[in-house]
Amino acid sequence: MLAKHHILTSSDILTNFNLQTDFSLLKVPRVIPEGNIETATEADLEGIIKLANRLNSFRAKNAPEVFLPSKEVEQVEITSLNNTFQDPNSRILIKKINGEIAAFATVKTYEQSGSYCFKKEKRCDLTGIYVDEKYQRQGIGTELIVAARNYGKSNECTFLGLSVYHFDGNNLDFFKKLGFKPEMTLMALKVSQKSEETTSNSESIDNPVIRIKREEDLKNEMEGIVKLRVYLSSVSAEYEPIHHKEANDREAVINSIKKGTHDPSTLYIIKINDEVAASAQMTVYHYDTSVTHLLKDKTTCFITDVAVDKKYQRQGLATKIIKAVFDDASHTEHGIVELSVLEKNKKARACYDRIGFKPLYTYLGMEI
Ligand SMILES: CC(C)(COP(=O)(O)OP(=O)(O)OC[C@H]1O[C@@H](n2cnc3c(N)ncnc32)[C@H](O)[C@@H]1OP(=O)(O)O)[C@@H](O)C(=O)NCCC(=O)NCCS
Numbered sequence: 001m002l003a004k005h006h007i008l009t010s011s012d013i014l015t016n017f018n019l020q021t022d023f024s025l026l027k028v029p030r031v032i033p034e035g036n037i038e039t040a041t042e043a044d045l046e047g048i049i050k051l052a053n054r055l056n057s058f059r060a061k062n063a064p065e066v067f068l069p070s071k072e073v074e075q076v077e078i079t080s081l082n083n084t085f086q087d088p089n090s091r092i093l094i095k096k097i098n099g100e101i102a103a104f105a106t107v108k109t110y111e112q113s114g115s116y117c118f119k120k121e122k123r124c125d126l127t128g129i130y131v132d133e134k135y136q137r138q139g140i141g142t143e144l145i146v147a148a149r150n151y152g153k154s155n156e157c158t159f160l161g162l163s164v165y166h167f168d169g170n171n172l173d174f175f176k177k178l179g180f181k182p183e184m185t186l187m188a189l190k191v192s193q194k195s196e197e198t199t200s201n202s203e204s205i206d207n208p209v210i211r212i213k214r215e216e217d218l219k220n221e222m223e224g225i226v227k228l229r230v231y232l233s234s235v236s237a238e239y240e241p242i243h244h245k246e247a248n249d250r251e252a253v254i255n256s257i258k259k260g261t262h263d264p265s266t267l268y269i270i271k272i273n274d275e276v277a278a279s280a281q282m283t284v285y286h287y288d289t290s291v292t293h294l295l296k297d298k299t300t301c302f303i304t305d306v307a308v309d310k311k312y313q314r315q316g317l318a319t320k321i322i323k324a325v326f327d328d329a330s331h332t333e334h335g336i337v338e339l340s341v342l343e344k345n346k347k348a349r350a351c352y353d354r355i356g357f358k359p360l361y362t363y364l365g366m367e368i
Pocket of ligand 1: 231232319340345347348350351352354
């Protein structure tokens with residue numbers, strides 16, 4: 001375990017990472033500008049905030065429809081960086097050149113809680129990384145990522161993850177070249193942008209969407225929903241065996257379904273021939289994470305656990321349930337519907353693309 005103010009030296013960095021391979025992949029000069037990666041102290045905060053704000057204002061201009069206005073971005077970023085600095089599970093890594101902050105990265109370690117379909121593991125997330133324009137393309141970004149990886153490893157994390165906004169252009173390629181693999185994409189669609197025309201070609205089933213908002217209404221449906229969730233977990237475990245597991249704890253599955261009926265969540269099902277043919281859950285929640293803290297929309301109708309029985313797929317059931325969520329969202333003040341989809345789940349991605357969802361950010365990661 002590194003001491004709180006341990007300074008990462010170049011040799012720390014080189015010991016645990018094949019720097020040479022990564023640099024040849026990146027085609028950047030091998031001689032990185034002088035200066036070690038250090039842990040930021042309070043005296044560095046002002047310079048870090050200045051750098052972050054310059055880059056964030058640029059982003060706010062490039063993606064005004066999703067980003068907070070520049071003035072608000074500044075305030076939010078100051079609070080966020082101060083919180084990161086205080087948080088014992090986080091660290092701000094910096095690179096100084098000629099006494100000025102040339103680049104910084106923020107990292108955070110956390111336990112991924114084991115829900116019915118997620119494995120328990122300790123992860124390290126790179127929650128931000130910024131390199132001053134005049135020092136870009138010189139290998140400093142890579143150097144910071146290596147340091148982040150070492151920080152994660154020394155804190156017993158087995159995975160290094162990060163989220164990349166899609167409107168940030170080339171950044172996805174940068175991380176992919178370094179060996180990060182896309183794991184899941186967060187997709188969003190504003191209720192006002194949802195087109196009424198979005199129907200699946202094969203939408204042929206008239207059975208209505210049933211909303212379940214109280215635990216006591218689950219009685220007759222529980223077995224059918226459990227079956228679909230177990231099926232969903234097996235699909236996810238097949239796509240992402242490292243982090244997902246097939247649901248084997250029935251109690252945990254039942255609890256997750258019950259939670260779906262507790263306000264502000266709703267369970268949606270479609271029944272065919274008296275069996276549950278499709279189900280999904282929607283939860284309204286307010287989020288403020290390192291990925292979303294600079295975005296305008298923070299309250300969202302989040303759809304999870306979409307699953308359609310194999311024999312009823314490609315008949316428009318998932319589309320019908322998702323449309324029902326939009327109908328409900330249009331009667332509330334929550335203007336955005338979101339969901340996440342595993343990178344390898346091409347079927348689900350095709351379904352969400354067709355409805356009109358757009359990728360907002362992708363979560364990438366690597367084993368460390
Ligand atoms: C993904 C899933 C929910 C889709 O449900 P569905 O009811 O079959 O989807 P729909 O009939 O509403 O499909 C709508 C559109 O999605 C796309 N799509 C759906 N399944 C597809 C497939 N197997 N291949 C290609 N495109 C597909 C098509 O564009 C389709 O429209 P079309 O039939 O007019 O061409 C279903 O396949 C499923 O339950 N999979 C296993 C669990 C899962 O992966 N859940 C998603 C978790 S994020």
